[in-house]
Amino acid sequence: MTDPVLTHALSRQSQLIDALKTLVACPSIGADPAMAQGMEDARALIEARLDAMGFQNRQRLTSADGSGQPAIFAERIDAPGKPTMLVYAHYDVQPSDPLNKWDTPPFEPVERDGRLYGRGVSDDKGPMLIALDTLAAFVAVEGRLPINVKLLIEGEEETGSPSLPGILEIHRDLLAADAVLSADGARWRPDLVTLNIGSRGNAGFEVRVQTAGQDLHSGRYGGIVANPLHVLSNLVAGLHDAEGRVEAPGFYDGVAEPTEAERNEIENIPYDERDAFAAIAAQPFGEANYSTLERLWMRPTVDVNGMWGGYIGAGSKTVIPNEAFAKLTMRLVPGQDPQKAKDAVIEHLKTLLPPYAALEVYGDRGQGGAYAVPADHPLLGAAVSALEYTTGQSPLKVRIGASLPLTEIVSRVLGLDTVMFSFALSDENFHAPNEFFRLSSITDGLAAWVQILRQIAEISPDAFAPYKKN
């Protein structure tokens, strides 16, 4: 027998799609000051919705100096003695350029072939509305939520969440909860039922190598001065050994080898390496003695994201440049301290630097550690149960190679663990032209969200205590 809350939610899917279209039509590009009205329109729509759902104590949260985009807060404390979830989503979207690569305008959402197209529809407005409609269905059918819910709907996710740590610090009491349930963070693949249990951290910086006070003519100086492009190439070449291992001493400090169990778990995930690499016209390459998914999920990396120097226009110029540049970022795994990992790489570069060149390190990118939800965390258990119930399959535990600042920030500031429970799929062109959201994900998502809330309601709040770090 179908859950009456789910029945109600499913009956209102067309209204959800209409609401989603209205929300997507707000160009809420947080990075673009010219889109301030789009941001405000999105906030107003969401706030009206929360008011209609009987959420209370609604307010906008900002960092101490009031700068940046406010996050929307509201709560329903309906279930004394039940767990309290901080439910996370975000209302800002990625910029829409390059506009000429969109088949239809990014802020004029259209349905096509069972998909809704538009900027932000998958990241994160569709998944957000699945969560909100689930909560609304509980209120409509049962008059209350089965657990206590605090909503935190951020406006700076796509710009790196610069205000979020400050907001969490300031509103620590307001946001007190047992765990974070995120409507953001995509599912891996349409063909698998998965739960994401971890993400890599990141750090980055820029370097400049200088060998002379000015550009020099390669005829008049070739062979008698160092070429900074040669020096920088040597530094970059010295980052990895021939087998893809990072050579900076100390970089791997704290990194645990995958356990036999983890290796088996990963090994058992259906993954067609041939297809995956054919799709990007590349060949597998990475650290020796690890599989592709182990490399992506369990191993840290150092990559040069950009490098330049000398004459890079058309034709030829016989110049020996006096400086060369590179932008580097790292992906980090649990156990690594981001600052120490970054320092290890910088120190290694300095060791490789010859005496006739100078190295400047600058452009710190900020950094965040890796995150992994504890394997026995009660919220993870609830998510597993919910997906088993709604899909009939036991979800595979996967990780992502990218970084999810939210998880690391709430873990660090509030001491809370996060489970990603988004119903976006990672092939839906977020951060790219022609972003879309599968309409079938709405049905899947509503079913799973109804179920996970019911599962959480079965957990004693005390069960979360051992995992809360503050």
Place this chain on the structure above:
Amino acid sequence: MTDPVLTHALSRQSQLIDALKTLVACPSIGADPAMAQGMEDARALIEARLDAMGFQNRQRLTSADGSGQPAIFAERIDAPGKPTMLVYAHYDVQPSDPLNKWDTPPFEPVERDGRLYGRGVSDDKGPMLIALDTLAAFVAVEGRLPINVKLLIEGEEETGSPSLPGILEIHRDLLAADAVLSADGARWRPDLVTLNIGSRGNAGFEVRVQTAGQDLHSGRYGGIVANPLHVLSNLVAGLHDAEGRVEAPGFYDGVAEPTEAERNEIENIPYDERDAFAAIAAQPFGEANYSTLERLWMRPTVDVNGMWGGYIGAGSKTVIPNEAFAKLTMRLVPGQDPQKAKDAVIEHLKTLLPPYAALEVYGDRGQGGAYAVPADHPLLGAAVSALEYTTGQSPLKVRIGASLPLTEIVSRVLGLDTVMFSFALSDENFHAPNEFFRLSSITDGLAAWVQILRQIAEISPDAFAPYKKN
């Protein structure tokens, strides 16, 4: 007792300076189609001058298809039984940008502190007029030249002389001579009496390394695909060993080690390495076991002149690019075949290429061999004698690290050797803003040119035969 021809020439220095100002005022930038009138004005001035000097058979020489800038030819065959010199100069000049770095407009020549400022004044209009005024003085005083002179005044020197090989091929008979005496090619330093006896050759190409069909996100792909910037850095790092020696097998084929005599000659040249490197805020670095001047004059090089890939704008982008690029050029020394040297470097890069990356080689820069005038060439002897006579010092034999296409082209096509007898100095900002020419060089140059023509007149034409390669 001063040579009456020189007395006459010196008496007309102010007219020479006026003529030089008029010629410099023609913006003869061959590379800029908008400056076609400036090119034509310069040609017309020179042609009128040659006619007034009684030169005959004057004509414009072009390549087979008539494209490009014509070279001016004229001759005086005044001295049967005496040697015939092909006297070379060029009337085109470098572009004048960046204009805002000029203290006075480049085509409004002005005298200041014993120098004449303007684009092309040192390269090569001043040195050209020294040669022409010397010839005019002989005609004025003696009614004839002491040797036979064929003038070749090129219009494409600053754009790489693309038509010159064709012009020489087509007009082989017209241009037949015993050797080439060039009014182009600067003296090394104001504090030394030198003769340039050799220049390095050059070759170049561009490479592209590809590792995937598209740019990839460093989170979603970091650690599982090759980064083309890492691959290219490895290739560039593999070009040289730690001691600065080029590692490409075969690159040094045919390169002779400096002889003990050559090393001593170079060692005896006054050269303040500390000052030279302080001026460019660099430290000496190059192939081990050679001095700076040996490296610059006697050793071939490979340099990356430009390199780029990935995100090179402000801030950070977590991209793994799918391709990376580098522009490479070589400087070559006598004994090296340019094609073979280039092929050796390309082959070496291919050897270093890992199986998961593709390498494309393209953008061939054209190439030319190194050139050295034979140590016992009679024209070199005449130049030495002339400088000894006019300066009281024995000129030091120097080379240049840069490439002089003219010398290699006339050697290859006409089989003739060249002596550079310009009175420009290499610090006179040619190819840069505020180009100038020392007025004192006019006196030095006229004296030396009168004397070298007299010295050549003492040589039997038969003495040149063993050196002529065609």
